[in-house]
Amino acid sequence: MGSNIRFDLRHMRAFVAVAxxxxxxxxxxxxxxxxxxxxxxxxxxxxxxGAELFSRTTRQVTLSExxxxxxxxxxxxxxxxQRGIQLAQRAARGDIGRIAIAYNDFSINSSLPHLxxxxxxxxxxxxxxLTYMLLTRTENYPDFAGSAR
Amino acid sequence: MGSNIRFDLRHMRAFVAVAxxxxxxxxxxxxxxxxxxxxxxxxxxxxxxGAELFSRTTRQVTLSExxxxxxxxxxxxxxxxQRGIQLAQRAARGDIGRIAIAYNDFSINSSLPHLxxxxxxxxxxxxxxLTYMLLTRTENYPDFAGSAR
DNA sequence: TAAAAATACTCCATAGGTATTTTAT
DNA sequence: ATAAAATACCTATGGAGTATTTTTA
Numbered sequence: 001m002g003s004n005i006r007f008d009l010r011h012m013r014a015f016v017a018v019a020x021x022x023x024x025x026x027x028x029x030x031x032x033x034x035x036x037x038x039x040x041x042x043x044x045x046x047x048x049x050g051a052e053l054f055s056r057t058t059r060q061v062t063l064s065e066x067x068x069x070x071x072x073x074x075x076x077x078x079x080x081x082q083r084g085i086q087l088a089q090r091a092a093r094g095d096i097g098r099i100a101i102a103y104n105d106f107s108i109n110s111s112l113p114h115l116x117x118x119x120x121x122x123x124x125x126x127x128x129x130l131t132y133m134l135l136t137r138t139e140n141y142p143d144f145a146g147s148a149r
Numbered sequence: 150m151g152s153n154i155r156f157d158l159r160h161m162r163a164f165v166a167v168a169x170x171x172x173x174x175x176x177x178x179x180x181x182x183x184x185x186x187x188x189x190x191x192x193x194x195x196x197x198x199g200a201e202l203f204s205r206t207t208r209q210v211t212l213s214e215x216x217x218x219x220x221x222x223x224x225x226x227x228x229x230x231q232r233g234i235q236l237a238q239r240a241a242r243g244d245i246g247r248i249a250i251a252y253n254d255f256s257i258n259s260s261l262p263h264l265x266x267x268x269x270x271x272x273x274x275x276x277x278x279l280t281y282m283l284l285t286r287t288e289n290y291p292d293f294a295g296s297a298r
Numbered sequence: 299t300a301a302a303a304a305t306a307c308t309c310c311a312t313a314g315g316t317a318t319t320t321t322a323t
Numbered sequence: 324a325t326a327a328a329a330t331a332c333c334t335a336t337g338g339a340g341t342a343t344t345t346t347t348a
Contacts, residue, residue, distance in 0.1 A: 003227050005234070008157035010313090012230075024328060037314050039329060049234055051241030058321045058328045066240035073233025077226040078152050081161075084222025085154070085198055088215035092200035159338095173303060186339050188304060207303045207346045 007048045009081075012074045014041040015053060019071045022061045156197045158230075161223045163190040164202060168220045171203075171210045 017027040018038070028038040046053050053067035063071065166176040167187070177187040195202050202216035212220065 003162060003231065005158060005162075005227075005230060008159060009154060010157060013152060013154075025326090033313095034315060035328075036316085036330080040313080043329085049237050051237040053237065056328070057323090059323055059326075061328085064240070066237035069236035069240050070233045073229040073236065077229040077233070078154075080222040080226040080229065081154060082152065084219040084226070087218035087222065088198050088200040088202065091213070091215035091218050174301095182338095183340060184303075185305080185341085189338080192304085205303070206348085208301075208348050210303085 005048075007045050011041050011045040011048075012077070014038055015045055015067075016071065016074055016078070018042060018054065018061065019063055019067060022063070024061065156194050160190050160194040160197075161226070163187055164194055164216075165220065165223055165227070167191060167203065167210065168212055168216060171212070173210065 014027070014031060014033075017031050018024060021027045021030065024038055024042075025035050028035040031038060033041075042053065049066075049070070051066040051070075052064050053070060055062050055064050163176070163180060163182075166180050167173060170176045170179065173187055173191075174184050177184045180187060182190075191202065198215075198219070200215040200219075201213050202219055204211050204213050
């Protein structure tokens with residue numbers, strides 16, 4: 001019972017990096033480790049799973065069928081972990097279920113009111129916080145500084 | 150760029166264990182580590198994420214909202230990892246896209262032929278391997294020993 | 299006051315680095 | 324002949340254990 005997985009995320013990250021570049025040296029640089037360290041990570045991962053993830057000679061590296069399948073699941077796993085981090089961080093900041101919108105005279109007079117109505121209908125549980133913003137610079141409004149928060 | 154996740158699967162496993170029992174000592178036993186080691190794992194995970202995953206005093210432990218959200222994603226991630234391992238192992242064994250069916254006189258004379266036809270139509274790329282099996286015991290047929298392979 | 303989590307401190311296992319060897323084009 | 328992966332060897336970091344302290348119901 002229980003997830004008796006012996007490897008960890010370093011192994012998975014290493015694997016994804018090699019799968020992406022199909023070149024141990026380049027992948028090792030992307031990971032900021034040395035090539036021997038990377039070789040060992042991949043080897044121990046393969047040993048642990050009990051499957052060759054790459055067909056490799058010293059001259060070329062290709063994903064095996066097992067590797068292709070494992071890669072897809074690794075990517076999904078990372079997506080969930082990333083998402084988990086984001087959600088936890090937002091929840092901790094009390095940001096879940098809240099959208100902050102800054103408006104100025106221009107946008108408030110155009111389509112914003114209608115958009116709000118439509119959105120409120122679709123997502124009634126999401127609080128919308130309106131902020132009137134005179135300046136065009138956003139430095140003083142940390143909520144709007146990031147790209148896609 | 151790249152997944153700059155500093156924690157690893159041990160942290161996630163530890164977190165899931167505590168989330169399930171809401172008791173550090175019990176969870177540590179389930180994980181075969183000591184309670185202090187587990188406390189440190191959880192703490193470092195929280196530090197890394199930047200969110201409290203549990204509200205805890207020395208007398209009671211409860212999941213925070215951040216924890217609830219993170220838990221769901223962790224479980225999904227583990228599901229994908231488990232699946233990745235299984236798929237890789239099967240691919241390495243050449244078991245992907247192959248179904249082995251053992252038949253005896255009874256089944257071959259009943260519905261099996263029709264089932265095969267229907268299945269072949271639906272899944273033309275899956276090879277079906279038929280094995281005539283006299284005995285009722287399956288020990289000598291490793292392909293049929295497992296439950297849901 | 300007692301049950302449970304957090305902290306202090308020590309030690310060792312292992313992850314990673316450097317140097318080298320092997321391999322295939 | 325050379326580019327690239329694998330192996331050998333060594334070192335140091337950090338993860339786990341034991342012992343203890345802190346906390347709150």
